[in-house]
Amino acid sequence: MTHPLIDHRVLFVTGKGGVGKTTISAALAVLAASRGRRVLVCEVDAKGTLAAAFEAGPLRFEARTVHPGVSAMAMNTEDSLREYLRLYVRLPLVTRLGPLARTFDFVADAAPGVKEILTVGKVCYEVRERHYDLVVVDAAASGHIAGQLSAPWTINDLVQVGLVRDQTRWMTEILADPEQTGVVVVTTAEELPVVETIDLVGRLGATVPVRVAAVVVNRVLPELFTRKDELVFSALRQPEAVDALARQLAGGTKASARRAAQEDVTRVLDAAALAVALRRERAENLALLQDRLPAGLGTVLVPELFARSHGKRAVMQVAAALADELG
Numbered sequence: 001m002t003h004p005l006i007d008h009r010v011l012f013v014t015g016k017g018g019v020g021k022t023t024i025s026a027a028l029a030v031l032a033a034s035r036g037r038r039v040l041v042c043e044v045d046a047k048g049t050l051a052a053a054f055e056a057g058p059l060r061f062e063a064r065t066v067h068p069g070v071s072a073m074a075m076n077t078e079d080s081l082r083e084y085l086r087l088y089v090r091l092p093l094v095t096r097l098g099p100l101a102r103t104f105d106f107v108a109d110a111a112p113g114v115k116e117i118l119t120v121g122k123v124c125y126e127v128r129e130r131h132y133d134l135v136v137v138d139a140a141a142s143g144h145i146a147g148q149l150s151a152p153w154t155i156n157d158l159v160q161v162g163l164v165r166d167q168t169r170w171m172t173e174i175l176a177d178p179e180q181t182g183v184v185v186v187t188t189a190e191e192l193p194v195v196e197t198i199d200l201v202g203r204l205g206a207t208v209p210v211r212v213a214a215v216v217v218n219r220v221l222p223e224l225f226t227r228k229d230e231l232v233f234s235a236l237r238q239p240e241a242v243d244a245l246a247r248q249l250a251g252g253t254k255a256s257a258r259r260a261a262q263e264d265v266t267r268v269l270d271a272a273a274l275a276v277a278l279r280r281e282r283a284e285n286l287a288l289l290q291d292r293l294p295a296g297l298g299t300v301l302v303p304e305l306f307a308r309s310h311g312k313r314a315v316m317q318v319a320a321a322l323a324d325e326l327g
Contacts, residue, residue: 003326005214005300006032008182009127010135010174012210014145014200015186016193020218020318024186024302025138026053027318031326033069034319037133040126041066044075044119044148050138055311067312071132080118087125116151117168124152124171127180142185142200149175149183149208175210182213187289189217189282198292205294212297216322217286219304221279225272233272242266300325 005011011028015021022043029041040063043050051059051074054066061079063071126135140148152171175181183204187197201212225233235241246261290299302321305314 005182005184005326006035006037006134008134008213009180010123010137011182011184011213012137012139012145012149013184013186014139014142016142016196019186019188019193021141021186022049022053022138023315023318024184024216024218024322025136026050026315027322028184029070029072029134029136030067030315030319031322032134032136033067034323037069038131039070039134039136040132041070041072041136041138042075042123043072043138044140045138046074046076048074050074052311053315075119075122077115077118080122083122116148117155117171119148120151120175121167121171124174127174128170142196145183145200146203146208149204149210153209172209178211178213182211184214184216185212186216186218188219189221189286189289191285194285194289197289201293201297214298214300215289215293216300216302217289218302218318220286220301221275221282221304223279224275225279229272230276233269233276236265237269 006028013021013025013028015024025041029039032039041050043059048058050072051057051066054070054072056064056066056072059072059074061073061076061083063073066072123135123137126132139145152168152175155168156172185197185200187193197215201215204210204212236245242262242265243258245265246258249261249264250257286299293299300322302318302325305317307314307317309317
């Protein structure tokens, strides 16, 4: 059994920097593979964070297995151009592109959508050729994803006839099909990521014919304390209560020991107050997000791990949390 989110052929995962989009990308790939799908996960920014998530060596343009059922690659403009020329122009290239690549870079800097089309084109090619059941793209951050996704339409406006026009036509058919393509926006329940997510979802809906499939809220804090607990904490903050607790903890009558115990009690109560304040603030931000999202667009909640684990262990934990949430 698979969830509709996993049933897509390609998922572009985006979000504000620092919200954990690479971990979510890797976890979605692991989850899909656990349900029998052949998955390619693609890193587009060449920062090496996807390789670190799988605790693998540096990724290259040629995909390789990083987990059972999951292959991974890193996007590279020159290698993508090389592959395009080999497949569609029938131009054999066995060495570096050299002057051609430099000319391409010059044109790409002048014309919008040219570099992006190689990234999107490579992804769409893998979808069209059915080399994998699902392609998960650790895509550009939220400030750049609209330009990346709109590249085929941008090129269509620039080029009216010819081979390039034909190539972008089938790309737009894949991207605009909500059964095949979806955008996953990753956020946290903090003020700035929530505001940026609301803006991004609205902007994508208005400017790019690619459907947002889900919003993943990462690192959601649990409700650790009840209102009754808060009343208890308030009572314990009274000086006489702090002193009584300190005497019990100190186990003696030395003033220095009591002072140290009082500091310990105060730190614990401060930590509890901080946990309550953070949970309340983020609950309000989450409610705002869910209220402002378009009707029918659901949120997927991933809990805070409260662990120092990184790399593949964290990916597996997030994949398990996604499995619980998606069913």
